[in-house]
Amino acid sequence: MSRGNSEYDLRDENQVKEYLKNVLVEYQFSCFKEKDPTGCHRLGYFHGYVDKDKPDAKENAKKVFKMNCEENKFGQSCDSLAGMYLHEQKYLTEKAPREDITKYFRMACEYGYYTACKNVGVILLEKNDIWKDYHDTKKGREYLHTACEKKNVDSCYILQRLLSKKHPERALDYAVKGCELDDIRSCQTAYQMYLKGIGVEKNSEKASFYKERMGFIYRNHVASKPDESIRVTM
Numbered sequence: 001m002s003r004g005n006s007e008y009d010l011r012d013e014n015q016v017k018e019y020l021k022n023v024l025v026e027y028q029f030s031c032f033k034e035k036d037p038t039g040c041h042r043l044g045y046f047h048g049y050v051d052k053d054k055p056d057a058k059e060n061a062k063k064v065f066k067m068n069c070e071e072n073k074f075g076q077s078c079d080s081l082a083g084m085y086l087h088e089q090k091y092l093t094e095k096a097p098r099e100d101i102t103k104y105f106r107m108a109c110e111y112g113y114y115t116a117c118k119n120v121g122v123i124l125l126e127k128n129d130i131w132k133d134y135h136d137t138k139k140g141r142e143y144l145h146t147a148c149e150k151k152n153v154d155s156c157y158i159l160q161r162l163l164s165k166k167h168p169e170r171a172l173d174y175a176v177k178g179c180e181l182d183d184i185r186s187c188q189t190a191y192q193m194y195l196k197g198i199g200v201e202k203n204s205e206k207a208s209f210y211k212e213r214m215g216f217i218y219r220n221h222v223a224s225k226p227d228e229s230i231r232v233t234m
Contacts, residue, residue: 024043024046027043028043031043035072037068037072037074037077038232040067040068040077041065041068041074041077041080041232044061044062044064044065044077044080045061045232047061047064048060048061048062048080048084049061058084061084062084064077065077065078065081066081069081069107069108069111070107073111074230075109075110075111075113075229076229076230076232077108078107078108078113078116079104079108079115079116081100082100082101082103082108082119085097085104092130098131098134102123106120109143111230112229113229114147114150114151114152114228114229115147115227117143117144117146117152117155118143118144121141121143121144121158122158123140124137124143125137125140125141144158144159145159147227148174150227151181151226151227151228152227152229153178153181153182153183153224153227156183157178157183157185157186159174160174160186160189164189168193168198168199168200169199169200170199171189171199172189172190172193172199174186175190176190179213182222182223182225184214184217187213187217188214190206190210191210194206194207194210195207
């Protein structure tokens with residue numbers, strides 16, 4: 001049985017090495033022996049971000065994330081794999097990595113990692129040369145809507161911006177939802193729309209409510225509520 005974190009002097013280089021070695025063994029056991037998807041995700045993270053200086057670390061991380069995504073249907077690993085492909089930037093010149101990025105973001109969304117719904121939604125709304133073959137406004141907005149419904153505040157905010165001119169009443173709905181999740185940007189949108197009567201009748205009482213909500217969030221440094229993604233905290 002490995003020693004607990006508190007039993008190591010993490011100021012001592014040799015003890016740090018021993019600690020990390022034991023952590024790696026623990027994650028390997030959890031993943032390959034116990035078949036625990038959260039253990040597999042932690043193992044992938046260990047390879048990719050803790051043990052990153054080793055020459056094969058990134059490839060090992062991608063293999064574990066890919067296995068955990070495809071075999072265990074663990075959405076956060078799908079998202080991490082897509083993120084690694086993005087970070088490598090091969091997608092800037094090659095089509096195959098773009099296929100992998102969109103594929104694994106979609107899978108992550110399907111498997112309950114809603115941050116990925118936002119990621120693929122944003123990609124589908126892109127019009128630049130790199131992503132033009134994937135452009136689909138309708139599907140992009142659907143992915144963002146799914147993410148917003150699962151409390152992803154960035155998705156709610158993006159939809160506000162997209163819909164503010166042609167469909168202000170729908171933009172307001174997303175602003176109200178975002179503000180309920182303590183997103184100060186969404187509260188600002190709702191405040192302005194009620195104050196100026198954009199997409200809704202002017203309502204000074206509701207405008208004051210959202211203005212006060214903004215102030216409360218700002219003064220108290222309130223963080224936006226997390227979305228409903230199934231995730232491992234590292």
